[in-house]
Amino acid sequence: MLLCVSASHKTAPFELLERLSVPRTPVAPLIAEHDECVQGAVVVATCNRFEAYVDMDEPVTAAVALGIDATLSAIEAATGVPAAELEGSYTVLGGDDVAEHLFSVASGLESVVVGEGEIAGQVRRALTESRQLGTTSAELERLFQRASEAQRGVKNSTAIGRAGRSLVRLGLELADSRIADWSTQRVLLVGTGAYAAATVAALRDQGAEDISVHSPSGRAAKFAAKHGLRAVSAETFPAAVAHADLVITCTTSENHVVSAATYAAGRTGSETTAAAGCPVDHTGRRLIIDLGLPRNVDPDVATVPGVDLLDLETIRLHAPLEELQATDAARDLVRDAAKRFASVGERKNITPAVVALRAHVFGVLDTEVARVRARGDEGGQTEQALRHLVGVLLHTPTTRAHELAESGRADDYIDALSALFGIEVADPAAPALPRDIADAG
Numbered sequence: 001m002l003l004c005v006s007a008s009h010k011t012a013p014f015e016l017l018e019r020l021s022v023p024r025t026p027v028a029p030l031i032a033e034h035d036e037c038v039q040g041a042v043v044v045a046t047c048n049r050f051e052a053y054v055d056m057d058e059p060v061t062a063a064v065a066l067g068i069d070a071t072l073s074a075i076e077a078a079t080g081v082p083a084a085e086l087e088g089s090y091t092v093l094g095g096d097d098v099a100e101h102l103f104s105v106a107s108g109l110e111s112v113v114v115g116e117g118e119i120a121g122q123v124r125r126a127l128t129e130s131r132q133l134g135t136t137s138a139e140l141e142r143l144f145q146r147a148s149e150a151q152r153g154v155k156n157s158t159a160i161g162r163a164g165r166s167l168v169r170l171g172l173e174l175a176d177s178r179i180a181d182w183s184t185q186r187v188l189l190v191g192t193g194a195y196a197a198a199t200v201a202a203l204r205d206q207g208a209e210d211i212s213v214h215s216p217s218g219r220a221a222k223f224a225a226k227h228g229l230r231a232v233s234a235e236t237f238p239a240a241v242a243h244a245d246l247v248i249t250c251t252t253s254e255n256h257v258v259s260a261a262t263y264a265a266g267r268t269g270s271e272t273t274a275a276a277g278c279p280v281d282h283t284g285r286r287l288i289i290d291l292g293l294p295r296n297v298d299p300d301v302a303t304v305p306g307v308d309l310l311d312l313e314t315i316r317l318h319a320p321l322e323e324l325q326a327t328d329a330a331r332d333l334v335r336d337a338a339k340r341f342a343s344v345g346e347r348k349n350i351t352p353a354v355v356a357l358r359a360h361v362f363g364v365l366d367t368e369v370a371r372v373r374a375r376g377d378e379g380g381q382t383e384q385a386l387r388h389l390v391g392v393l394l395h396t397p398t399t400r401a402h403e404l405a406e407s408g409r410a411d412d413y414i415d416a417l418s419a420l421f422g423i424e425v426a427d428p429a430a431p432a433l434p435r436d437i438a439d440a441g
Helices: 014-020 027-032 063-079 096-106 118-133 138-157 159-163 167-176 194-206 220-227 237-243 260-268 299-303 312-317 324-375 378-406 410-421 435-440
Strands: 002-008 038-046 049-056 091-094 186-190 210-214 246-249 286-290 307-311
Touching (some): 002 014, 002 063, 002 096, 002 138, 014 049, 027 049, 027 063, 038 063, 038 138, 049 063, 049 096, 049 138, 063 091, 096 118, 118 194, 167 286, 167 312, 186 237, 194 210, 194 220, 210 220, 210 237, 260 299, 324 378, 324 410, 378 410
Parallel strands (some): 186 210, 286 307
Antiparallel strands (some): 002 049, 038 049
């Protein structure tokens, strides 16, 4: 069975999510190694959520409790956050609810900004990472692949997909009220990942022209050349920060990349730098937008005169209300996709029972065919008629099996096989055998 342990901006404080976002070691392998009944694990960790999707061996007693324990133990080992501290900050979903939740997450319906586009890529990368770590399972592969399909359906068919805004764009919209002319703004971008590329596009949509970039990992020059920006070196970085009207940080660095000390170094250094190209003016108000998790900007920048800080927590508080009609349409698509996912799963679960019935019937058929042949069946006409009859007779119970499975009544079908033919299907994952053969073992 599938299980999801979820801590998100809806259930957990921002500070806790920040701590969960910086594990010392990958979490998924720790979950998978916890107990042999754990079939696989995929972890989705973003700036607004930390979720573990776990595939449990369903026949195991208390599989849900074991899955939760495996997840909480792995989180504590990887992040240092004890299970007791997580109490009340996470929810648990199981069975069919897991698919609907992940499909909603991938479609941006559970994001701070409903419809934001970055989450789809983050969900895909979570699966890729788990593949590399060797922690996926067949059912988790199916779950995440269907999630991507559901996301594309929502994007292509609803207003949310067409008009969904990202955290980057929302941050810039919040900044827009204080910026009269974006073309005159000196903008410094810190980071060169996927968010950085989205930020450059959003800045240019706003009309920003003077954009420079710095990378704590040394990739600024390559990123700058690709996007037509100016690269800022580590040596000139403090002066560039002090000179910028707007600083936007979006790195995965575990340490603060901008602090009050950065401003102090930039303002007390040379008033003319290669990065700035002109004297530094400290009279105007400056803004920092911190899109990083963990935080890229030390909160102490709030003590720097003339500098304001806008971080993810503040952006979340200003996130707009959902567009109800678009959201309803998107959720309908997600629910339909989740039903189809469950339907296929139920069909797979009923397959051993269908195979068992066919094996039983064809076993009887083979016995009768052998008797017919022994009596002399010229041209095989009797055998052909018997095989045709069996095929016709099996069609309805096979079709009915799938119908019952899709409606959640697979157990009725299995009970009927036991009552009518003595066929036992004890474990859906194992081949079923007629009762007399099973007893003989």
